[in-house]
Amino acid sequence: MTNNSLQFIWLRSVANLKADAQNSYLGIVWWLLEPLLLTGLIYLAFTSGLRGGGGKEFVLFLLCGMLPIKWTIASISSGGNALNINKGIIGQSYYPKWIFPTIFVITMSMRFMFALVLLLLTVWQLGYPVSELWLTLFYVLVCQLLLNLGVSYLFSSVTPIIPDISYLLPTISMGLMFTSGIFFDINERPEDIQAILRLNPYVEVVEGYRRVLLYGEAAHPIQFMYAWGFGIACLVAGAVVLKKLDRYYPRWLT
Amino acid sequence: MNQEVLLQFDHVGLAYKRLLKPFAPKSWVLKDISFELYRGEVLGVIGKNGAGKSTLLKLLADIIAPDKGEVIRPKSLNAQMLSLNLGFNPNLSGYDNATMSLVGLGKSIREARECMPAIIEFSGIDELMEYPVKTLSAGEKARLGFSIAMQATPDILLLDEILGVGDKDFRKKSSDALKERVQSNQTAVLVSHQPSVLQQFCNRVLWIENGQVKMLSEAEKVLCAYEKYQANKTQNGGIQQKSVAV
Numbered sequence: 339m340t341n342n343s344l345q346f347i348w349l350r351s352v353a354n355l356k357a358d359a360q361n362s363y364l365g366i367v368w369w370l371l372e373p374l375l376l377t378g379l380i381y382l383a384f385t386s387g388l389r390g391g392g393g394k395e396f397v398l399f400l401l402c403g404m405l406p407i408k409w410t411i412a413s414i415s416s417g418g419n420a421l422n423i424n425k426g427i428i429g430q431s432y433y434p435k436w437i438f439p440t441i442f443v444i445t446m447s448m449r450f451m452f453a454l455v456l457l458l459l460t461v462w463q464l465g466y467p468v469s470e471l472w473l474t475l476f477y478v479l480v481c482q483l484l485l486n487l488g489v490s491y492l493f494s495s496v497t498p499i500i501p502d503i504s505y506l507l508p509t510i511s512m513g514l515m516f517t518s519g520i521f522f523d524i525n526e527r528p529e530d531i532q533a534i535l536r537l538n539p540y541v542e543v544v545e546g547y548r549r550v551l552l553y554g555e556a557a558h559p560i561q562f563m564y565a566w567g568f569g570i571a572c573l574v575a576g577a578v579v580l581k582k583l584d585r586y587y588p589r590w591l592t
Numbered sequence: 593m594n595q596e597v598l599l600q601f602d603h604v605g606l607a608y609k610r611l612l613k614p615f616a617p618k619s620w621v622l623k624d625i626s627f628e629l630y631r632g633e634v635l636g637v638i639g640k641n642g643a644g645k646s647t648l649l650k651l652l653a654d655i656i657a658p659d660k661g662e663v664i665r666p667k668s669l670n671a672q673m674l675s676l677n678l679g680f681n682p683n684l685s686g687y688d689n690a691t692m693s694l695v696g697l698g699k700s701i702r703e704a705r706e707c708m709p710a711i712i713e714f715s716g717i718d719e720l721m722e723y724p725v726k727t728l729s730a731g732e733k734a735r736l737g738f739s740i741a742m743q744a745t746p747d748i749l750l751l752d753e754i755l756g757v758g759d760k761d762f763r764k765k766s767s768d769a770l771k772e773r774v775q776s777n778q779t780a781v782l783v784s785h786q787p788s789v790l791q792q793f794c795n796r797v798l799w800i801e802n803g804q805v806k807m808l809s810e811a812e813k814v815l816c817a818y819e820k821y822q823a824n825k826t827q828n829g830g831i832q833q834k835s836v837a838v
Binding site: 341342345346349350353354356357358360361424426427428429430431432433501585586588589 | 612650654655656657672673677678679681682683691692695696697699700701724
């Protein structure tokens with residue numbers, strides 16, 4: 339990992355954000371407005387009787403899952419296609435290929451910071467006290483970042499060889515949305531269903547947000563053992579393939 | 593001439609699959625290429641379409657790896673293709689894109705900033721540099737791309753034709769700049785279809801035919817043989833065509 343690679347990653351990640359901001363009239367406002375609209379929509383849908391009530395607890399329960407999972411989906415759908423998206427410059431000059439998914443994951447993480455602030459403000463505004471326990475959210479965030487990076491590495495390493503996989507990415511994102519326990523509490527499901535749903539490492543992450551923000555408990559790295567393992571396994575596998583095929587990708591991508 | 597070997601191809605071969613099927617046959621674009629590149633020389637590469645010239649440049653630039661044989665090079669050796677496709681982000685300004693491209697070419701952020709006045713001066717689009725690149729015309733984009741690419745200082749410069757870009761004036765300016773660069777101490781590999789261009793700039797010429805080295809020697813010798821061969825082929829082709837017509 340050279341200094342030049344790090345500078346390249348940093349410049350490109352910030353550039354993506356900047357381009358994003360300059361590509362619409364409202365620009366940077368959208369980073370807040372988009373999660374805000376989603377929050378508003380969920381609030382309307384689940385408190386106005388459309389679904390038969392549920393109250394603010396249920397809205398917060400939803401938000402603690404929805405906003406973080408949107409971060410993951412954005413990271414995977416761009417990071418997983420990172421080499422295909424950058425095939426122009428990959429064919430013109432040599433770059434270590436892990437750089438490209440990393441850039442997208444960093445960009446999306448910076449964007450998520452806006453949604454996170456919004457989430458914290460909403461939780462606080464709806465009557466949950468701010469406490470030093472919130473600092474343990476750090477573990478949840480790092481764990482989710484690791485998972486996002488790992489899954490992006492793995493997908494980006496195979497999509498150039500097997501383009502069919504990029505068709506699967508939207509379905510996988512949708513699957514994450516439905517199986518991470520955003521709309522329902524996993525713990526209320528039958529045991530056997532729980533066992534299957536818990537194969538999805540993001541279940542632990544979503545529970546982590548709720549534990550800290552809604553249930554007033556501290557998050558601890560040990561609670562995410564499976565997610566850590568899953569993330570590291572994907573990251574290592576993806577990085578090994580990316581390294582091994584480093585100089586073969588430009589052939590498939592032309 | 594200085595005889596320090598900068599890089600060496602040792603029986604290099606490379607095969608592509610032309611279809612995206614698991615058992616599609618491989619076709620060997622390069623079969624057996626061996627040569628040495630010396631510091632300070634300009635090596636020309638000639639051959640018909642599909643002879644593997646562009647693939648050879650990509651191997652030289654270390655973008656792809658060969659399927660057999662070996663490209664022997666020092667680890668720190670930096671060989672760059674002169675490329676106008678620098679991956680511009682259309683929504684960002686000329687400044688931002690120039691900085692990103694230069695860092696992509698191996699410079700630090702500070703060095704990239706120091707190159708900026710030269711880029712602005714050469715491209716002549718000072719007043720447009722702060723606008724998103726998508727608002728630039730194709731010619732203006734090419735000028736910017738060329739001016740950025742000329743700031744790169746690789747150990748080996750790889751060129752696919754010496755071509756100017758942009759409008760008439762800038763085309764002359766850019767091809768003059770390239771010529772000047774190639775005629776300096778720069779080690780370069782130049783691919784061209786025109787024997788006259790290779791004659792003008794190259795010390796030696798490598799002639800590739802059917803994925804193999806047909807000839808590698810002083811420019812004049814190789815180009816003379818190449819032209820003879822081409823003329824012969826056209827003649828034979830003509831005779832064959834006639835006989836078909838009869």
